Amino acid sequence: AAAEKSGYDTFMEKEINDQPHAVADTLLGRTDAEGNLTLDELHIDVEELRAVTKIVIVACGTAAYAGMVAKYAIEHWTRIPVEVELAHEFRYRDPVIDERTLVVSISQSGETMDTLMAVRHAKELGARTVSICNTHGSTIPRESDAVLYTHAGPEIAVASTKAFLAQITASYILGLYLASLRGTSYGRDAAEVMAELQGIPAQIETVLAGMDRVKEIAYYMADSRSVLFLGRHVGYPVAMEGALKLKELAYIHAEGFAAGELKHGPIALIEPGQPVFVIVPSPGSEHGLHDKVVSNIQEIRARGARTLVIAEEGDEDVVPFADEVIRVPHTSPLLAPLLTVVPLQVFALHLSTAKGLDVDQPRNLAKSVTVE
Numbered sequence: 001a002a003a004e005k006s007g008y009d010t011f012m013e014k015e016i017n018d019q020p021h022a023v024a025d026t027l028l029g030r031t032d033a034e035g036n037l038t039l040d041e042l043h044i045d046v047e048e049l050r051a052v053t054k055i056v057i058v059a060c061g062t063a064a065y066a067g068m069v070a071k072y073a074i075e076h077w078t079r080i081p082v083e084v085e086l087a088h089e090f091r092y093r094d095p096v097i098d099e100r101t102l103v104v105s106i107s108q109s110g111e112t113m114d115t116l117m118a119v120r121h122a123k124e125l126g127a128r129t130v131s132i133c134n135t136h137g138s139t140i141p142r143e144s145d146a147v148l149y150t151h152a153g154p155e156i157a158v159a160s161t162k163a164f165l166a167q168i169t170a171s172y173i174l175g176l177y178l179a180s181l182r183g184t185s186y187g188r189d190a191a192e193v194m195a196e197l198q199g200i201p202a203q204i205e206t207v208l209a210g211m212d213r214v215k216e217i218a219y220y221m222a223d224s225r226s227v228l229f230l231g232r233h234v235g236y237p238v239a240m241e242g243a244l245k246l247k248e249l250a251y252i253h254a255e256g257f258a259a260g261e262l263k264h265g266p267i268a269l270i271e272p273g274q275p276v277f278v279i280v281p282s283p284g285s286e287h288g289l290h291d292k293v294v295s296n297i298q299e300i301r302a303r304g305a306r307t308l309v310i311a312e313e314g315d316e317d318v319v320p321f322a323d324e325v326i327r328v329p330h331t332s333p334l335l336a337p338l339l340t341v342v343p344l345q346v347f348a349l350h351l352s353t354a355k356g357l358d359v360d361q362p363r364n365l366a367k368s369v370t371v372e
């Protein structure tokens with residue numbers, strides 16, 4: 001068993017450290033020598049893909065947060081409206097789906113019953129179905145019109161980490177491919193984004209190499225009763241994924257919020273000593289959200305929050321309002337989740353360890369939920 005864990009104490013720690021490979025392997029073989037996308041594996045007629053009027057992403061758990069991240073990118077690149085829905089809600093609410101809808105399921109195992117039932121329902125309604133899946137030959141890809149495999153390798157720990165990064169990567173590849181088919185890449189062509197994605201594995205290594213302080217923070221926070229996570233734009237699903245990791249692994253009440261929603265309710269939760277992770281967009285982001293999130297940090301700090309800030313290298317604006325600053329390298333805004341989620345995974349792992357819990361097999365959870 002020690003060998004299977006490559007010298008790490010737990011599968012989860014190994015899988016977190018495998019993430020540069022999970023992303024690199026998922027990118028592998030999907031571009032030609034010029035860096036153009038070649039998705040021959042996607043066996044859906046190109047004309048059908050060009051005719052798509054709506055994309056619906058269905059998934060559960062961590063895979064659904066990957067879908068939420070993907071929505072920002074796919075809509076931006078393709079100009080096709082994207083909905084993201086929890087698979088178990090989708091099927092029971094009479095969704096508006098037809099032959100021109102592309103339903104994209106995301107599942108690590110390919111066996112999640114809720115997701116499978118959503119795919120079957122989408123097919124009954126006439127939609128084209130694409131599966132983003134990590135497990136070759138599993139049920140969901142077999143029942144879908146096409147599959148884009150993530151190449152994260154087997155994920156053993158119940159809480160998903162490397163599959164999440166691979167799911168974001170694969171859904172970005174799909175989005176860039178659809179954008180190039182439709183000639184809508186809005187200023188940046190697919191090859192340019194692919195080139196930036198190729199640099200992500202080395203940047204994840206950089207993040208992983210700087211995690212000593214996050215481990216210390218996790219140890220001294222082992223008695224926390226509640227931890228909040230704030231993010232905006234693609235940082236919002238990252239905040240929810242950070243909270244999910246903490247619930248799953250450390251049994252701590254945790255919630256992820258959209259930073260813009262703070263003033264509409266969640267700020268009432270802030271009291272002296274409340275720990276809050278904040279995922280800060282790049283100061284260079286064209287969407288201009290950096291300063292708004294820095295103001296949020298200032299607001300919660302003024303009310304006594306302990307602020308644990310994930311910010312880009314060189315972003316000094318956060319320093320006056322941060323109890324801790326955790327650094328990630330610069331990326332363009334849409335790629336940032338591939339880096340910013342990593343410290344949150346590492347935090348949950350070490351907090352669970354600090355509490356003496358079973359990191360790989362948290363209570364009450366199953367790796368793959370094959371019942372509805």
Ligand code: G6P
Pocket residue numbers: 060061062063106107108109110111112115158159160365366367368369
């Ligand atoms: C279970 C696991 C989660 C996972 C979810 C979806 O609930 O505990 O970690 O995110 O299923 O799994 P899938 O295999 O469909 O990605």
